[in-house]
Amino acid sequence: xxxxxxxxxxxxxxxxxxxxxxxxxxxxTVLVEQDDLAAATxxxxxxxxxxxxxxxxxxxxxxxxxxxxxxLLRIAPHLVRPLRLVLPxxxxxxPPWQWQLRLLLHDWLCGQTLLPGSCMVDLSHGDAGVxxxxxxxxxxxxxxxxxxxxxxxxxxxxDAAERGALILTRTRLVRADRxxxxxxxxxxxRGHRRTVTARVLVNASGPWVTEVMERVIRVANPVRxxxxxxxxxxxxxLFDHDRAYMFHNRDGxxxxxxxxxxxxxxxxxxxxxxxGHPAAVAVEPDEITYLCRVASVYFREPVEPQxxxxxxxxxxxxxxxxxxxxxxxxxxxxxxLDAPARQAPLLTVHGGEIxxxxxxxxxxxxxxxxxxxxxxxxxxxxxxxxxxxxxxGIEALVRRAGGLWxxxxxxxxxxxVAAHGTRLDEVxxxxxxxxxxxxxxxxxxxxxxxxxxxxxEWARSxxxxxxxxTKLGLRIAxxxxxxxxxxxxxxxxxxxxxx
Numbered sequence: 303x304x305x306x307x308x309x310x311x312x313x314x315x316x317x318x319x320x321x322x323x324x325x326x327x328x329x330x331t332v333l334v335e336q337d338d339l340a341a342a343t344x345x346x347x348x349x350x351x352x353x354x355x356x357x358x359x360x361x362x363x364x365x366x367x368x369x370x371x372x373x374l375l376r377i378a379p380h381l382v383r384p385l386r387l388v389l390p391x392x393x394x395x396x397p398p399w400q401w402q403l404r405l406l407l408h409d410w411l412c413g414q415t416l417l418p419g420s421c422m423v424d425l426s427h428g429d430a431g432v433x434x435x436x437x438x439x440x441x442x443x444x445x446x447x448x449x450x451x452x453x454x455x456x457x458x459x460x461d462a463a464e465r466g467a468l469i470l471t472r473t474r475l476v477r478a479d480r481x482x483x484x485x486x487x488x489x490x491x492r493g494h495r496r497t498v499t500a501r502v503l504v505n506a507s508g509p510w511v512t513e514v515m516e517r518v519i520r521v522a523n524p525v526r527x528x529x530x531x532x533x534x535x536x537x538x539x540l541f542d543h544d545r546a547y548m549f550h551n552r553d554g555x556x557x558x559x560x561x562x563x564x565x566x567x568x569x570x571x572x573x574x575x576x577x578g579h580p581a582a583v584a585v586e587p588d589e590i591t592y593l594c595r596v597a598s599v600y601f602r603e604p605v606e607p608q609x610x611x612x613x614x615x616x617x618x619x620x621x622x623x624x625x626x627x628x629x630x631x632x633x634x635x636x637x638x639l640d641a642p643a644r645q646a647p648l649l650t651v652h653g654g655e656i657x658x659x660x661x662x663x664x665x666x667x668x669x670x671x672x673x674x675x676x677x678x679x680x681x682x683x684x685x686x687x688x689x690x691x692x693x694x695g696i697e698a699l700v701r702r703a704g705g706l707w708x709x710x711x712x713x714x715x716x717x718x719v720a721a722h723g724t725r726l727d728e729v730x731x732x733x734x735x736x737x738x739x740x741x742x743x744x745x746x747x748x749x750x751x752x753x754x755x756x757x758x759e760w761a762r763s764x765x766x767x768x769x770x771x772t773k774l775g776l777r778i779a780x781x782x783x784x785x786x787x788x789x790x791x792x793x794x795x796x797x798x799x800x801x
Contacts, residue, residue, distance in 0.1 A: 304484045306332045306468075307674055309500035311475050311514055312507035313339040315451070316635075316651055318458040319659040319681075320504055320666050325465035326684070327667070327677035332498060333459065333467060334489060336474040338766050340455035342508060342580060343616050346532075347560055347568060348385070348546065349374065349447050349657040368412035370657045371447050375416055378454060378686045379693040380723035384417055385448045387558075388430050389548045390438040390600060398422070401442050408444065416693060417445035433541035435602050448546070448560065451656055452770040453721060456759050457686045458659075464687070471760045478503060478519045485646045502673050504666060505650040509580035509617040515650060525636055525652045529580065529617050533589040534570030536562060536612040536776065540601055549600055557596045563773045564713065566611070569593050576617055585613040612776060619653045635662050639669050647673050688723025699724065709736050714746045721772065729754045743786045744778040752786065753794040764790060 310317045313335025321333040349371050374382045405420035423443045425431030463469050477488040485503045489496050507514045512523045546560040562568035572589040590607050597605040635654040641647035654662045664679045703715045733739050740749020755761040755771045764787040768775035
């Protein structure tokens with residue numbers, strides 16, 4: 303008798319999504335992640351129907367992505383928010399009338415009901431054109447969404463745990479052996495070894511998929527994949543409105559400039575082929591220079607490398623043929639099932655991304671239907687933790703929070719609502735003053751919230767708190783970050799009003 307029905311390797315969005323879906327179907331599930339949840343995310347903050355797919359005539363994929371975007375809006379309205387994107391037109395692009403036709407086709411194919419359609423915009427008037435150079439006179443505006451990608455992963459794992467899954471972070475799978483109808487999995491959690499068994503193993507380790515197959519499971523990888531490094535930079539806010547920009551550059555790459563964490567602008571990605579180890583990825587100076595140059599082509603105010611306050615990079619799995627530039631490598635996911643007769647099955651997931659992660663999880667469980675208890679798909683209609691409110695109800699939640707905790711500022715309340723949604727009560731409880739929330743680390747982070755992140759969201763270090771469960775590393779001074787690290791090392795604040 304196996305300890306678990308299903309073991310999932312990988313704590314990114316695909317692994318967390320499969321664990322959530324499986325747990326919600328009554329499948330006894332364990333998820334194993336060698337680091338923190340979402341630790342290797344590539345930084346994606348945008349989801350939309352995809353003009354790239356339209357250019358490639360990948361109409362079915364574009365329609366699926368648009369539908370998945372609206373599902374995420376409904377089930378995680380605190381983490382996924384509507385966003386309008388502006389594409390400035392210039393001489394190197396197709397004529398404006400062709401772009402209009404493209405966007406009309408995009409709107410018709412996607413059939414979105416929650417988001418407004420596309421339109422042409424006059425950049426010589428209105429706030430969308432204010433930060434741009436005067437030579438950009440017209441543009442095209444269309445709908446997408448912004449997403450807090452790391453919190454989406456973490457709350458997906460939280461939902462899996464609440465439905466019975468065991469989530470093991472900072473736990474490495476060091477060996478996997480088939481023993482007839484079960485897998486024997488040797489785990490190492492920072493020197494503490496244990497062994498568990500599972501009837502089915504899913505390798506959803508993202509950029510590590512080949513390494514896990516060849517070194518841990520010891521089977522050959524039948525799928526040709528490539529790794530792409532995606533680098534982003536963060537600079538002080540470049541414009542006052544809440545739209546994002548999509549820049550089609552003369553070198554064929556697409557770069558976005560997105561409002562980020564209230565006071566900043568996120569610019570990226572710069573994509574290059576990556577042949578190194580996924581854990582060794584880092585932003586190079588020439589990538590920072592490239593992104594600054596792209597932004598400076600469009601914005602009136604030059605973006606210089608010395609203005610960059612933060613930079614990060616991640617690795618994505620892509621499929622490609624020879625001679626194809628990284629920006630054109632396909633995002634397709636591929637599922638490979640290895641299920642010899644009377645042997646424990648192995649399912650390997652190659653690729654995948656945030657907009658389609660639920661669909662991939664459903665496909666994974668469909669592929670394993672002969673080997674696991676059957677139940678119907680469910681994740682499209684059930685909100686993530688804190689997301690049980692209308693997609694346009696964020697302002698009502700902010701007003702409610704302001705009434706309950708009036709001693710917190712508007713900016714802090716908005717960040718807390720965006721992070722925790724309707725579960726903010728669990729974080730702040732009956733606190734009647736800022737003092738009742740424990741020590742403060744800067745203007746926005748309190749001991750009550752850190753304690754909640756440690757108890758309920760597997761936070762174990764200051765980086766876990768400052769860069770994945772929040773992005774407050776952009777604001778909190780070094781001395782406060784050091785105090786936070788000491789607070790976490792001491793076990794957190796255990797007497798908050800939230801307990």
